[in-house]
Amino acid sequence: MEIFIAEQCKTLAESCIMGLIFGAGYDIIRILHALCGIASYSGTVTTRKTGRAAFLVFLAGDLLYMLTVTGFASVFLYHNNHGQFRLYLALGCICGFCLYHYTAGRLVMHISEAVVRFIKWIVHHTVIRPVRWLIRLWLCAVRFGIRLTFGNIRRGMEYWMLTMRMRRRMKHFPELVRFQP
Secondary structure (H helix, E strand, C coil): CCCCHHHHHHHHHHHHHHHHHHHHHHHHHHHHHHHHCCEECCCCCCEECCCHHHHHHHHHHHHHHHHHHHHHHHHHHHHHHCCCCCHHHHHHHHHHHHHHHHCHHHHHHHHHHHHHHHHHHHHHHHHHHHHHHHHHHHHHHHHHHHHHHHHHHHHHHHHHHHHHHHHHHHHHHHHHCCCCC
């Protein structure tokens, strides 16, 4: 079986392009982390939330990414290289990923962080604030209704107790006001 250098160079270039695509896919996962609020990739510092839920989200995203990358790489090798693994193809894929991650990936993450902050601001001001205001208004109306209802009941009970006291006193009133000559 003959292997031509031109065909190997073409396969290496395709491998580098595949690494660029893998880098873009990883950035999509990172943007989803930022949207969920479990990670922030501002600048060169990555801050992640701790806890079981955040760990499970990171684990699920990374496992899904690794399975997808492995599947695409296997199909690529099978299609372009007849299923043979060549080290230069893996290195080309890694170089493409690193090239994307350290150049365009940083720019994409800076832009996506700004977009995520803007989306969160829009959602907060158009959805969360009005819903919070409506809930507070509803709770205020419920409190008013409860106070009005129970206030009337309490006032009614106070009036009833007052009349009962007055009736008891009125029973003894004729004895107290008896005129004795």
